[in-house]
Amino acid sequence: MSLCKRLIARLDVKGNKLIKGIRFEGLRVLGDPVEAAYQYAHEGIDEMLFIDAVASLYGRNSLTEILRQTTREVFVPITAGGGVRSVEDAAKLLASGADKIALNTESLKRPELITELAREFGSQCVVASIQARQVKPLTWEAMGEAGRERSGKNVLTWMQEVQERGAGEILLTSIDQDGTCQGPDHELINKAAADLSIPLVVCGGFSTHSEISQTFQQNLVSGIAIGAAFHKKKIGIATCKNKLKSEKIRIRTHKSETSTNDKPLMRCNIAVVDYGMGNQQSLINALQYLGSKVLLSDQWDELKKYDLIMLPGVGSFPEGIKKLQERNLIMPLIDWANRGKPIIGICLGMQMLFERGEEFEITEGLGLLRGTVKKLNPSSHEVIGTLPLPHMGWNRLNIENSSKAESTEFDQYFVHSYAAKGIDQSVILHSSNYGSEQIVASIQYKNVVGFQFHPERSGENGLTLLTTTILELLN
Structure with a gap:
């Protein structure tokens, strides 16, 4: 696709x-x-x-x-x-x-x-x-x-x-x-x-x-x-x-914006990890729009007081891990997840939840999920050779686990060149196809959730998915 x-x-x-x-x-x-x-x-x-x-x-x-x-x-x-x-x-x-x-x-x-x-x-x-x-x-x-x-x-x-x-x-x-x-x-x-x-x-x-x-x-x-x-x-x-x-040109289906916002996350206290990588403000705005109390911090003594931790990010895997290390956040995040506390990673944040990444150099990740983050190598019958990278734009989510994932397929916004591979199929919620490449789009293992796409940047459908995921993790 x-x-x-x-x-x-x-x-x-x-x-x-x-x-x-x-x-x-x-x-x-x-x-x-x-x-x-x-x-x-x-x-x-x-x-x-x-x-x-x-x-x-x-x-x-x-x-x-x-x-x-x-x-x-x-x-x-x-x-x-x-x-x-x-x-x-x-x-x-x-x-x-x-x-x-x-x-x-x-x-x-x-x-x-x-x-x-x-x-x-x-x-x-x-x-x-x-x-x-x-x-x-x-x-x-x-x-x-x-x-x-x-x-x-x-x-x-x-x-x-x-x-x-x-x-x-x-x-x-x-x-x-x-x-x-x-x-x-x-x-x-x-x-x-x-x-x-x-x-x-x-x-x-x-x-x-x-x-x-x-x-x-x-x-x-x-x-x-x-x-x-x-x-x-x-x-x-x-x-x-x-x-x-x-004319059979693939274009995103728009879900009309609702005229009212009932603040579904009003009782949720969510901490966003500030490690200096990218567009965390986009996520904060989305969470606040949905009613959540949000903290942005790189201080573990502050982060650990909240109900759920979110690890966003735009950037390279080794630079992200380096910045987490500089802020002494690696072991606290691992301990948080191992104690059954909910954590959600988005884009780079999801990638760093895995065992290792191969961007620029082999770098150890947080190890909360099994798998390795590798460069995409898509090809297509539509063009000669490989498709453009990054994989950038709106792409359809395919349901891989109907018992956990939303039953309706819809488009979400992706922007990445690397993705997790070697993953147990049972923990994959959604995948997405880009030419010959099947991308792991979302994953859940117990209290750990990852989105390779950006739900906070994917319109009403993305906000709905983000809301549902957070409420399920906190209930």
């Missing part, structure tokens, strides 16, 4: 205003980006892209408060970018609720930043934003400073370099088509998709369903980011998705 194609809302921001221009010029204020994000989430958008359009000019990013407000009630993946110059800049955006980091200008000046971020947070967290301007037929130059500065780098050559340096996804924007609503640059898209091994998201000029459908026929295009056409109501998200489904 292939991943769902992703419709992504692009929100360009200046200060606290939603803006949009044409070819990155003539920026006009359109409204409040948080209100727009809420509306797109309600309509069923699969992902959001926030870009601080002037950050690289002023040397700072102003998205942190916008992200904090948005992620209180928006539970789909969010990529944030603009003015990212260091690991510290990226960490601030992740701590504010972003799931992935987009970088452009600084990476053109200092390409090693891509590797630094990938090593710290994992390749799946790093999006190489490439702004392409056509300089002659079938030749495009990568531009910096919001399309103002020439880099001298050929776009296709630069794409190869960023994926070699560790980027997990490419966001390719046609400057020539941006904001025009006159159709995408299909020549650029086809050239870009010809020789990639990481997911490709394209942007610029989309304004009709037929343009989206045609572009999604390109197997290696995993997502389309749209700004002006969404803002101007030229494309309706729900209508577009229904048309794509009728």
Whole structure:
């Protein structure tokens, strides 16, 4: 089974205003980006892209408060970018609720930043934003400073370099088509998709369903980011998705947001382990939205007072274990689980529950679950060779244990290149297929639960699954 194609809302921001221009010029204020994000989430958008359009000019990013407000009630993946110059800049955006980091200008000046971020947070967290301007037929130059500065780098050559340096996804924007609503640059898209091994998201000029459908026929295009056409109501998200489904294009089914939230976790006290790895704020926001009292801490004397411990994370296995060791949390977490206390790991947090991981180097895990975390190696009949990695996007959960798992199959959001293998089938709740690879998606062994996907970023279905799991563990 292939991943769902992703419709992504692009929100360009200046200060606290939603803006949009044409070819990155003539920026006009359109409204409040948080209100727009809420509306797109309600309509069923699969992902959001926030870009601080002037950050690289002023040397700072102003998205942190916008992200904090948005992620209180928006539970789909969010990529944030603009003015990212260091690991510290990226960490601030992740701590504010972003799931992935987009970088452009600084990476053109200092390409090693891509590797630094990938090593710290994992390749799946790093999006190489490439702004392409056509300089002659079938030749495009990568531009910096919001399309103002020439880099001298050929776009296709630069794409190869960023994926070699560790980027997990490419966001390719046609400057020539941006904001025009006159159709995408299909020549650029086809050239870009010809020789990639990481997911490709394209942007610029989309304004009709037929343009989206045609572009999604390109197997290696995993997502389309749209700004002006969404803002101007030229494309309706729900209508577009229904048309794509009728054409047998895999797209996420949206479960309508409920108008009321009855706070099902109101009596739950949940501790989230803060070990400096990724987007724990996304999980905190989801738990608080569901009514839970939440503690974020790296102090065991505080963590152990709560009813359930959650170990989230975005990043590499060895770096995650290293940071747990630095905080003296390894043995307390093992002892907690061995005493029958409930613990849930998400993404990297799930992976570290296993005996060992093979990312970069062989690293011992917590050993609470049997198995080894190894790199995925999917292939597909749809394309020649392997499918793009990371495994990034919405994919269907297959029920492996009907006595423990939800009876309804639905899509959840994955973003990873490694997965647990060599596991006792009896403890697997869900699996997911990516080409030839069957991925262990969720697992439960007594009081220990792991989600390879991100339920906190998977809309209403994900929140429902998270709620059910927590209540069962605490009862």
